[in-house]
Each structure stands twice: as C-alpha cells, then as structure tokens.
Amino acid sequence: MKGKMEKLHNICMVSDFFYPNTGGVESHIYQLSQCLIQRGHKVIVLTHAYSQRNGIRHLTNGLKVYYLPIGPFYNQCVLPTLFTSLPIVRNILIREQISIVHGHSAFSALAHEAMIHAKTMGLKTMFTDHSLFGFADLSSIITNHILQISLADAHHVICVSHTSRENTVLRASLNPSGVSVIPNAVDSSMFTPDPSKRNPRRITIVVISRLVYRKGMDLLAGLMPIICQRHPDVDFLIGGGGPKGLDLEEVREEHQLHDRITLLGPVDHDNVKNVLNQGDIFVNSSLTEAFCIAIVEAACCGLQVVSTRVGGVPEVLPPDLITLADPSVNSLVTSLEEAIQRKRRGQVLDPFAVHNRVKKFYTWPNVAMRTEKIYNQISEEPSFTLSERIERYGSSNTLFLVFFSAVAILNHILYRLLERIFPRKDIDLVPPFPIDVLKTKLTTKAEMYDGPARRTRSKKTESPS
Template identity: 45%
Template sequence: MARKTYNIAMVSDFFFPQPGGVESHIYQLSSKLIDRGHKVIIITHAYDDRKGVRYLTNGLKVYHVPFFVIYRQTTFPTVFSFFPVFRNIILRERIEIVHGHGSLSNLCHEAILHARTMGLRTVFTDHSLFGFADAASILTNKLLKFILSDVDHTICENTVLRASLDPLMVSVIPNAIVAESFRPRGYQPSSSKTNPSGFAPDRSPVRLGPRDTITIVVISRLFYNKGTDLLTAAIPRILENHPYTRFIIAGSGPKAIDLEQMIETNVLQDRVEMLGPIRHEEVRDVMTRGHIYLHPSLTEAFGTVIVEAASCGLYVVATQVGGIPEVLPSHMTTFAKPEEDDLVAAAGKAITAMRAGHVRTERFHDQVRHMYSWANVALRTERVYDGITGSIPEEEFYGFDTGGYNGSRRRDFALVDRLKRYYGCGIWAGKLFCLCVVIDYLFFLFLEWWFPRDSIDICPDWPRKMPPEDVARGSKSNRSSTSLGAAKE
C-alpha cells in the first residue's frame, strides 16, 4: 500500500521569533514532516510587526493571526472569535489534521475544538508537566479534560492522569535536537576507527587542575517553574564552597531581578555573568564557554536544553523531576532533588568529578547524536497520523485487536456522540462544556451559510518532497522493470 501524505496545521501560541523548546519542537517537526512529503502550515499569533503570512525555509508557511496577548505570549481566551479566521485558513489550505501544541496555549485549545466541529482529525502534544493540588494546575487540568475528551490522539507525559485519558489514546514521543548545531569546540566528525571521539587528532580530553576555573552555564526562562528561586539561593553557596568556579546565566523573565539583587548583595559581579535573553542560534556559543550545565527546573516534561548541553560537551546537573531522569544516560548527568541543599551538593559532586577527570565529556556529542533525531520523531508522529486517519489498521496502531474492546477507537464526529463525551467531564463542568460545543456547532453552521466554502480561494501548494525510502523504492522498481524488459527482449 502506498504511503499517504497529509495536509497538517500546527497550532500554538508559542512559535518563533520567541525562543524556547516548544517553538523549536514545532519548527523542527514541521520541517521534517515536509521532508517526508507532507504539507505543513503553522498558525500562531502576531509578534510585534510579524503579522499576516510569513514563509520560512523549506516552504513552511506561518499564519500570524492578530489576537491580543495577555501573559507569557498566550492569547486572550475568546472561545469563538477565532473560529472565522481559523475556518478560512483551514479551507484555504485544505487541512486534514490539526495538531495543537501546549497546555497553556489558548489558541491550541480553541483550534482543536473548532477542528472537531468541522469534522477534522486532531492531535494534541503536551510539552509541560503540572501537579494536581494548586489552583493553576486544577484549572489547567480541567481545561485539558474538556479539550482532550474529543481529541483523536495525544502525545504527552502525565496527561493521562491529568485529563483522565484512555492510555491507548496516548503516545510518548521524545524531543530531539539538530546535533550538528550543537558541536563542542574543536569538534571534527570522525573519519576513521582511530579517532572514535570525533575530535581532531591533536586534541586530547580536557584536564582541569585544582586552580583552573570551572564555568557553570544556565540557559532558561527566568520564571518560578524553571527553578529560578532555587538557583538564586544555591549560587552563593556553590561559589563559596568552590572558589575557582563561575556562572554564566542566559535568559529573561520576572525572576531576573531576584538574581541581580543576589549578585549585588553577595558582591558576585566578577563571578556571575548575566547575558539576558539570547537567540536560539547563540545557545551553542554560550554553552561551549562552560564545563557544566545546571538545570534547576521544578517541572519539566523533557528538557531539550539538557540534551543540547550534553551535545556541546557539558556535564549536566539537573533536578530529578518530570521526564528529566529518562532523557540522558547516567554518565552524562548528576541528579538532585528540587531542594537547595541537594542542588548545592550535586553541583559540588559534578565539579569534583570534572577536576578528577572522571567525566569524558569529549565523547558526549557523538553519543547524543545517535540517541535523538528529528527524522525519527517525524516518522513516529506520522504513524500517529496514519493511526487516527485509518491509513493503517487499528490492530497495527494500537498493538492488539480492538474489536472486542469497545469497538473502533476512532472518534466519531456526530454531535450527539461528542456531547456524550463532554457530558462526562463533571457535574457542572460537563453541562458547560456541552453548551460550548453546541454554540460552536451553531456558529459553524452560520459561517457555512454566511461565508460559503465555494467563495474561499484555495492556496496553491509547494511541490511535495519525496522521502529517501520512497526514492530508493522507486529506483528499485525502475531497475526491476528495466531488467524485466531486457529479459523479455
């Protein structure tokens, strides 16, 4: 059976020019899906003067819709006002699958709701981890339960518990990095078995003496959930315990003022360098100035930045939260509890290991390069698309015969069936969710009458690419046909 290609819309509040892991994930995944022959567009909100339609490399089209931003680059939740613009884009681009990103993205949640009303398949990727006790987490989890009650498939971490999802409707797909963009200083690709480390032959592993300065790098948004308070408390103690140590901190956020006050109070201006916000293309240059990467986050689903740090040849000290313990092998990391004392102890352990030469960081890049690949992420995401559209049998997608397990697991678009799913979200919330869905459906019927589909121009597509395996398969088929023709002659 021929491999099917799709028209896909990635929707999120978080995208370039804002730097970050979600933004990079969406861009890299979209680019690799385009390389595999799919059509991908991105829908996000306007950023300053970046409005309307923009084109990025590889033919990736971005729609910057003019919606009001309220907090941390998230748009104001309107529920229904996004629908006319969204419908117009979806019909113009002939979209078949809507893929939303981010639990805190209002644009993503509204797009999934409207896409289901329009009869489109939907996928949601969760990039964050939240608890279950505080008010913000409870509200976010209830919103997720509403949206994901009718989504076709979810790619996530602990969202199964938070949104009460069927585990069969969930896949865990890791992030990845472009390893070539995060090479250590002095790195040269291995060309023989005599140079397995990947470094130039005249470069030996770094040996640090007791008086050599060790630089600890931190690159993060300076928010509470990223552990900035923990970092502020730990830095003076780490520097006091280890005299020949310094910090480089890159990033911006409301907690930056706390770091600046800590530096002034402890007179650490010559040992702590704050760079402020940096562009993603500058991350590698900052990381290669250091020896250790410190990641004090309180919640984290994956932590792409620690993979980037390891790829640059840095030893990683990270808090043992979320999915971080599963990201890198143990010889690349030292873990700490999200507590001040434990973080200080873990940093000290890493500094001692670096000075003793127990960590061979010059080997990290080649190891990371083989562990994480965006091509593999795109391939696994494509399989999710195949599963929700029926391009592959349910037995193959879910791993067993689903006929005896509540029948087909693909979501029905019928309004009655959708309302049944939403009604089970809570005594009062379920009724409110059903009301929203009914209004959304009536609004959709109004738009179909007021702005008929026939009056919307269809955008021409960029030429589709053919993935390497299809090229190889075509070449093999042509050779077989040629051989058969020669045999007949």
Template identity: 50%
Template sequence: MPYNIAMVSDFFFPAPGGVESHIYQLSSKLIDRGHKVVVITHAYEGRTGVRYLTNGLKVYSVPFLVIYRETTMPTVFSFFPIFRNIVIREEIQIVHGHGSLSSFCHEAILHARTMGLRTVFTDHSLFGFADAGSILTNKLLKFALSDVDHVICVSHTCKENTVLRASLDPVMVSVIPNAVVAENFQPKSYISKSRNEMDYLRPRPLPQRVGPGDTIVIVVISRLFYNKGTDLLIAAIPRILAAHPNVRFIIAGSGPKAIDLEQMLERRMLQDKVELLGPVRHEEVRDVMIRGHIYLHPSLTEAFGTVIVEAASCGLYVVCTRVGGIPEVLPAHMTTFAKPEEDDLVLATGKAIAALRSGKVKTERFHDQVKMMYSWTDVAQRTERVYDGITGAISEQDFYGEHANAPWSASRVRGYALIDRLKRYYGCGIWAGKLFCLCVVIDYLIFLFLELWAPRSRIDIARSWPRKPFINDKNKPVENGAYRRRGTDLMDRRNGSLVLR
C-alpha cells in the same frame, strides 16, 4: 499518502523555548517527508499575516490579544471564522495542537472537530492537582481532549500526568520525545579525521582536561521563572562559589526573577564571578554553552528538558534536579542528579566539579552519543504513524497492537456526529459537562452560519510551496510522499541528495 497538517499553538518563533523549537523542527521534517504543513499562531512583535520560513513552512500570525507569557485571551468562539478560512484555504486534513496553556490550541481542536477534521494534541508540560491554576488548566484540558483523536506526550512521566489530568484511556496516548539537531550543538574543539582520500571528512571533538587550578565555568540558560528553579539557583550560587573559588557562572535568560538574581549578586558582590547575558536567541545558545564545562539545570518541574540534551551535545557535563521527565532524557554517565533542594544541589554541583577535575567524565564522547540517541527525523516518522493511525491508513490492530480489542474500549475512532460528541463532553462533570455541551452546540451553530454566510466556494485555495522532487537510488525523481515507509532515509554524501538504501 501525504497529509495537509496545521500546527496550532500560542508558542512559536520568534519567542524562545522548547515548544517553539519542537513545532518548527517537527514541521520541517514532516515537510521533508512529503507532507504540507502550516503553523497557526498569534502575532509576535508586529509579525502579523502570512510569512514563509525555511523549507517552505508557512506561518499564519493571527492578531489576538496576548494576556500572559505569550498566551492569548481565551474567547472560545471568536477564533473560529479566521481558523475556518485558513483550514479551507490550505485544505487541512489534520489539526495538531501543542501546549496545555495555549488558548489557540484548545479552541482549534474544538473547531476542527466541528468541521470534521482529525485532531492530535501534544502535551509538553507537567501540572499539579491542588492549586487553583492547575485545577482550571486541568478542566480546560479535559474539555479539549474529550473529543481528540490521539494525544502525544514528550516523556513517560508526562504521559502519566496527562492521563490523570484529562481522564484519558492510556492506550490513546503515545510517548514521542523531543530531539536536538546535533550538528547545531557541536563541542568547541574539533579535529578533522579522514579515513581515506575518497571518504568524507568527519569532525571529532578533542579531549578536554581540567586541571586542579583551572577555572570551571558553569552555564545556566533558562527562563527566570519560579518553576524553572530560579530561587533555588539564587540560593545555591553563593555557596558554590564560596566552596570552589575557581568557578565562574554564565547565566542567560530573562523573566520576573531576574531582578532577584541581580539583587543577590549586588548584596554578595559577586558580579565579577557571575556573568548575566540576558535573553539570547536559540541560534546563539551553542555559542554560550561552549564557553562552559558544566550545565546547571535547577528546574522544579519539567516534562522533558530539551536544553539539557543540547548542553550534553555541546560536551557539557549536566547537573540537574531529579524531577518530572528529566531522568528519562540522558544516561547516568552524562548527568549528576540532585533533589530540588538547596543543600543537595550544592552537593551535586561539587561532585560534578570533582569528577571533571579528576578526569573521570569523558565529555568529548557526549556529542556522538547524543547524535545517536535523538533525531528529529525519527520524531517525524513516529508522529507520521500517529497520523496514519487516526486517519485509518493503518488498521487499529497495527496501531494499538494488543490493546486494539480491549473490552473497555471497543473502538477509539472518534465519530463526528454531534450526538456522539455531546455524549463524550457530557461525562466531563455534573456542571462542567453541561457547560461543555452548550459550547459544542453553539460552536456547531456558528459553523452552520459561517457555511451559509461565507460559502467555501468563495474562499480561494492557496497554492502549495513548490518543492524539488526527491531522488531515489536509481537517480529517478520520486514524488512527494511516495518514498515513505519504503526504506531508511539517508543523505548521499557525494551530492547531498536524499536517497533510499
């Protein structure tokens, strides 16, 4: 059956980034599968209130104070009244939060459980265990995930990290990677090849060869922050250019490290070899990437790295650091790995340049290979199965498999009873557990007050976005959600309608 889902996060469009793109693409594909999805985020650059995006995706932009890197100030309880109003108006059944650093996400999970809703959390980042910021973040994560129904991570490395940080049962954590819309990241040169007159035209990339004297362009598209390896990039660029005179750089992105990068270029007088584009919108990323031959990704920590998948889809050879979940993303023939060190990054980039000049790397095949590996439709199907598992649409045996009857956890269905919730929060620490229990009790009292002060009967139910019915293989309309799990969704190339094979 279709679900009413609320995606909640501080990170959403128009801000660029992997989390923002993930939420939008996942929401759009879930809508295609018959579900109702709304996004709840904070106001961006005057975007306050309700807006509709492509495919009828409804976005609530709540005016809250942003304190750092698009993260709102944690208030714990002040978000509850408007969140409750949105949930009741949209008849939400599942609240899906995104991002360990999102205050909206953690608060929404707490309030949703108080209101008796099912909750899912997706973690997109990796964090340490030693510095003060990580310790505070991990404690906040443990608080939010103590009462969540299920957790999704974007890589196996991310899963291990999240399980340790939040002391979770590993069986309650699923790995569902990011994806890419391959059609939006096609290589530069294409030819059209037709099988026969009645078949459709299928574009294919032309082989690209780089001669010994040709210029190789290295592209970098990243936020210019410390964790993205900007300091490493600043140190490596002069050495790479000195060793390879016929190399140029194109760097897109913004951040606090941009001034350091500009100062290095002025000191070394490399302005003619390094082009700085500043911030670019996501729809412009492909136009930047097809100008290059190699994509350089010097990140110091990364849970997945969607941008390297986009680069490979554009036909670029990828040089990246072997950190976090990056080694899980692309096969070995598409990448050259380096340690997160200056010397090794310079060496790996030199190997990539030599491989391109020798013709050993067939980058014209990358696009079709990436298209087969990553699909947002597949991500939506796997996420939908998580929803089925936490709502009871499928049995625990089907959802958890051989771990359903594990002795250490008799049942993983989270109860809504206040006493059961307090038991889960109390085990979070000697002092933190008591503080968490106090927050839950106050949240429950606020909920009771809101039920009396603003009864549900006074809140209007929002009308759903009108959608065209799907067409099955017998040319009959199918109601939203009725086609799920009945077959593989394929697009009819003759008329563009969705059919079932």
C-alpha cells in the same frame, strides 16, 4: 524522498509558542514540521502575532506560518475568547485544505481554541502535551478540568515521556490506549562541542532557561552564593528571560558577584550553542519537567549535566551523563560540587565522544516517522458528531460539562452560520508547495536530516530566529 508513500496529510500545527520566541515547544514544532515536509506532507503553523511580526511568513523549505492578528494577553498566550477566532481559523483551514490539526502545549489557549474549531469542522485533531501539572492547587485543578474537556474528543494525544504520559492520563481522565509517548529530539548538527571556547583557568556553570518559578530560579538564586563562596574559581553564565531575572540580579548585587555571575538576558536559538560551549557544567534546576530538551543540547555539546530529579528528567540521559539531585538547594549544591571536583581531577568524558553518543539517542527523523504513523491511524478514524462530542464530556465536572457543552453547541451554530454567509466554495484554495524544489536542494538522506541545507537562507526564505 521517502520511497512509496501510503498517505500524505495536510497538517496545521497550532500553538501560542513559536518563533521568534525561543523554547522547547517552539523548537519542537519547527523541527517536526521540517521533517514532515521532507517526508512529503504539507505543514503550516498557526500562532499569534509577535510584536511587528504579523501576517504570513515563509520559513525554510516552504513552511508557512500564519501570525494571526491577535496579541498575547498573559505569559505569551492569547486571551481565550472561544468564538471570535472561529472565522479566521475556519478560513485558514479551508484555504490550506487542512485535514489534521495538531495542537501543542497545555498552556496554549490558541491551541485549544483551534482544536475546538477543527472538531466542529469535522477535521481530525491531536495534541502534544509538553508539560507536567500537579493536582492540588487551584490553578492545576482548573487547568486539568479544561484539559479533560479539550482532549475528550481529540483523536490522539502524544506525551514526551512516560512520566508525562502517566500525568496526562490521570489529569485528563484519558484512555491510556489513546496516548502515545514520542520524546523530543535534538538537531545534533546545531550542537557540536568546541572546547576552545572554555576558559582553562576557570570553571563555568551554564544555565539557559526561562527565568520563571517552575524552572527553579529560586533554587538557583539560593545555590549561587554558596558555590561562589566555596569555590573561588567557579563562575556562572545565565541565559534567558523572565520575571525571576530580577531575583537573580538582586542576589548578584547583594553578594557583590558582578564578576562571577553573568546574566545574558534572552538568548537567540542560533546563539545557544556558543553559550553552552563556554561552559563546563550545565545546571537544570526545574521544579517540574516533562522531558527537558535543554539537558540533551548541553550533553550534545559535551558539558557535564546536573539536574533536579523531577518529572521525566531521569528518563532522558543515561546515568553516566547526568548527575541527579533532589529539588532543594542543599542537594543541588552537593551534586554541583561533585561535578566541580570531577572537572578539577580531569575525570570528565571526552566531549566529542559524548556528542557522538547523544546524537543517536533522539533524532527528528525518528520523531517524524512515529508521528506520521499516528497521523495515518487517526485519518482512518471517523470524526465525532456534536452529540458524540457532548457525550464524551460526560466524565468531567458538572459545571465544566454544562459550560463546554454550551460552547460546542454555540460553536457549531456559528460555524453553520459562517458556512451560509461565507460559503467555502467562495474561498480560494492555496496550491501545494512544489515538493520538487526540495528534491533539488536535498539530494541525500544525510543532507536531508543532518546537513545545513535544511536551514540554508535565501532572499526569499526567512530564518525562524
């Protein structure tokens, strides 16, 4: 599959955010896992239960997902309990013979808990930060202290942009040498242009996002009536769910724009391409963004992209493929009107030419290869002892230092207790997934990474969506 491979790893991806929920983190974990499996590694995913989805599910290419019997508490995240998840996480990590635990998203309580348990078990841990945080408000201060403790004894940290790396290094007081930049990627075969779906008599502005404050939904609510009033031939098509959806509905009601603003609600990942291809312009109004994979997907479908100039967004696309605006209603309106005028004058780039450019920028095989190098690196590093872990907490606030030192000690005691009560020799080990099955399905490198074979559904394979 890859030629002679130096090392193979058993990897556990952990996050509160995974399918059937949709979003950038969910897509990142799934696509990265698929490419790592195709490179010969064993990968499982650990997440919480989603409604009726509980227990073990198998996705494409033998990707096993453990939906733990723990429900979300707030914003799709579990309630942090620190200790109650130790028995089941320990059992899974031993059964699957995991050597590296890879947590995703600073918002994920489950990821931080699983990393704490993995460190107690002497496993290697690493973390991918997908978000940007501030430094001044109370929630950011608390989150940054927790992240500082959580990442103090992680073996490596990945950020998705250089701006995100600077932000994470400052927030978590990390040594920059232990933080790498590996951007997100897009599966170009899933986002291809289809201009025939566009309405030639109208200009459609598409928004696909979580409808939450940090995604700039207040800005979107402010600009929509202005654009609709100034440009009678412009419509809005909005996909996504979240609490700010009510605000957008109120704007539509107040200004009587039912025929101009369409709210689709949550959009399945398989349907995102169809929604994007109905539009001419894509708008990202985020107030903070580490990378924003949505604008890459939109550009891959050949849309003009208008985005706020925040976080790592200016790093993502070249200037001729994106129009940047300040995070304000007036600036976004100005940038949108520039894009509208380009569309009317026919000064837009050919969507297929844009697609062929963008698909070369960010590819999952490249992301997997770079991530694999970090796995190889940390596999050679020694695990931290309990005293070394507590010593590494020393740069944190005194209160957090005392609290998490106590957590580490108690977690270590509980782990030793479980080792006596439920010895690992009594835990059945899971045999490896037969890689030869993949070799018969994926015969060429092109099929392996870009073809539809990776997502072929069978009676025994469940689609992530």
